[in-house]
Amino acid sequence: MEIGRVLFLGGAFLTHAFVGYALVRGFTDADPRIGIVFGLLPDADFCFPAAWGWPLVHRGVTHTPLFALTVVAGSYAISRYRETAVAVGLAIGSHLLIDSLSPKGIDWLFPLETTWSPGLPVHSPTATVLLWAVSIGLLRWRATDGRTID
Ligand SMILES: [Zn+2]
Structure with missing residues (x-):
């Protein structure tokens, strides 16, 4: 894998993990590590062998609302x-x-294949800085609003 691709994926993984962490930390009293794990979970599809094909591909079934709802319901079960399920939902959502x-989008209506996307460069350097800034702001707000810090 070329170095540019490795850096792009590393940045995308870190951003998903950090945004999930900040959301769980900012809006729930659940363990914020839930945000890291479930913020990254959909990209576990990178581990699927290419031979499996759709929907077990990158941006396939693990990137669908149906999958997210199943994981949230499973976490509650x-x-x-409830707090854990909310945390899982925030992170995976x-x-x-x-x-x-992003340009590739996700299949909102899975199992139907859809192709619509606004095509925003969500993992570009600018978008990454914006997502991190908002997440840091959320963590600062949480740290200064009088709630306890774990
Ligand atoms: Zn993803």
Whole structure:
């Protein structure tokens, strides 16, 4: 894999993890590491062998609202904590929202294949700085609003 691709993917992974962390930390009392794990979960599809084909490809089934709802319901069924399910939903939802704005988009209506996307460069340096700035702002707000810091 070429170095430019490695840097692009590394930046995208870090951004998804950080945005998920900040959302969970900012809006829930759940363990913010949930935001890292579930902010990254949809991109586990990079591990799928290419031979499997659609929908087990990058931006396939793991990047759909149906998958996200299944994971959120599963997290609630296992933990029995609403706060955990909300945290999981924020993290995985942020990943899908960010990726849905990119040129490749996501399949919002899975199992139907859709191709619509606004085509925004969501993993460009400018968008990355913006996402990190908003996330840092959220963490600063959380740290200064009188709520406890873990
Ligand atoms: Zn993704």
